[in-house]
Amino acid sequence: MGKQHYQINVNGEAKDVLAEPRELLIHTLREQLELTGPHIGCETSHCGACTVDIDGKSVKSCTVFTAQVAGKDITTIEGLGSPDGMHVLQEKFREHHGLQCGYCTPGMITRAHRLLQENPSPTEEEVRFGMAGNLCRCTGYQNIVKSILAAAAEMNAAKEAAE
Amino acid sequence: MYDTNYHKPSSVADAVSALSGAEDGKVLAGGQTLLPTMKQHLAAPSDLVDIRAIPGMVGVDDDGDALTIGAATTHAEVAADPTVNAKLPGLAKLAGGIGDPAVRHMGTIGGSVANNDPAADYPAAVLGLGATVITSKREIAADDFFEGMFTTALEDDEIITAIRFPLASKAAYAKFPNPASRYAMAGVFVAESGGSVRVAVTGAGADGVFRHEGMENALSGQFSESALDYTDVDAGDMLSDLHGDGAYRANLVKVMAKRAVAKAG
Numbered sequence: 001m002g003k004q005h006y007q008i009n010v011n012g013e014a015k016d017v018l019a020e021p022r023e024l025l026i027h028t029l030r031e032q033l034e035l036t037g038p039h040i041g042c043e044t045s046h047c048g049a050c051t052v053d054i055d056g057k058s059v060k061s062c063t064v065f066t067a068q069v070a071g072k073d074i075t076t077i078e079g080l081g082s083p084d085g086m087h088v089l090q091e092k093f094r095e096h097h098g099l100q101c102g103y104c105t106p107g108m109i110t111r112a113h114r115l116l117q118e119n120p121s122p123t124e125e126e127v128r129f130g131m132a133g134n135l136c137r138c139t140g141y142q143n144i145v146k147s148i149l150a151a152a153a154e155m156n157a158a159k160e161a162a163e
Numbered sequence: 164m165y166d167t168n169y170h171k172p173s174s175v176a177d178a179v180s181a182l183s184g185a186e187d188g189k190v191l192a193g194g195q196t197l198l199p200t201m202k203q204h205l206a207a208p209s210d211l212v213d214i215r216a217i218p219g220m221v222g223v224d225d226d227g228d229a230l231t232i233g234a235a236t237t238h239a240e241v242a243a244d245p246t247v248n249a250k251l252p253g254l255a256k257l258a259g260g261i262g263d264p265a266v267r268h269m270g271t272i273g274g275s276v277a278n279n280d281p282a283a284d285y286p287a288a289v290l291g292l293g294a295t296v297i298t299s300k301r302e303i304a305a306d307d308f309f310e311g312m313f314t315t316a317l318e319d320d321e322i323i324t325a326i327r328f329p330l331a332s333k334a335a336y337a338k339f340p341n342p343a344s345r346y347a348m349a350g351v352f353v354a355e356s357g358g359s360v361r362v363a364v365t366g367a368g369a370d371g372v373f374r375h376e377g378m379e380n381a382l383s384g385q386f387s388e389s390a391l392d393y394t395d396v397d398a399g400d401m402l403s404d405l406h407g408d409g410a411y412r413a414n415l416v417k418v419m420a421k422r423a424v425a426k427a428g
Binding site for chain 2: 022046
């Protein structure tokens, strides 16, 4: 089967991509759309460095075909924040040393963002369970958990202040 | 990954004809096992038949005596479903503990059952609850469905459309996950209904999911953890690999069975 056109919505923009049925979403994102935030860490569906948001759910973009997500809304780390306008999670990861080499961080933050939508005030244990699909080989996770809890507290305080 | 064709049929009949017309067709549901398998060149299907867009493939139907769950319902959907949580909370808990959040958002009940991985969680619930596997051709009792690791009664062009779980008065699942993969090293589903007890074990058996008659008899006499004290799990029937040898797994099965009984109350 040759290449087909698929329309996907990435970070709020409609994109028409041409892909073979066997093309994985992570390859479409990185190689065609030049969104190199989501990383390929393991290619065996274990590490979560490629995590993106698809229709409001965390998904490993290395374990889904682009063909499967035609018409869907995809958010990558690029859609969450930028160097000039960082997301609270990005600020907190920096503040609490939630990264060392940084390779897993885009997946960590994309997943953490969704986790805090699902559960805005998680306990430490809920953060660990909710982040179980994202592996980090540097930090030992302690500071990642701290960063996420700090982001949750700040986001909740901001929400309360707004109300 | 090798080249493949992609089909997205809108009816079961179209899915079956795409599958039977293909040289080496495979059903694609959530793809959480199939894609990694294809990446490693352990599978190279000529055609993928994506069944998720077929109406009626997703959701939970409650007819009073049983819950029927569409084959393409994801683990996250089962875990969050209010009917499953009210009627078969042990099943909802099992679904909420499969893999990790991203896997649960894509992986489906039909895919897990059709694949029959020896360490998958759902086969234990299907066998433990005495569920019925509903396919494009027929209905298959759980006791006749699982035929050893990665092997089921399914024919090549047969598609699971739903699983029907009879309600139980008590039902719970306990597993000891491998800390890296989160697959069960031993998982035990215990269910009591009308005085009879079923105990299904996954992750540990050398030939995939199985029922443990000794535990079933002991628990039918008295549904308590201590009833399991004098039951035997044969280490020779267990998987033995770098994650744990047969004796270790045999012990884990007993410990998980007790935990499941305690959870089921």
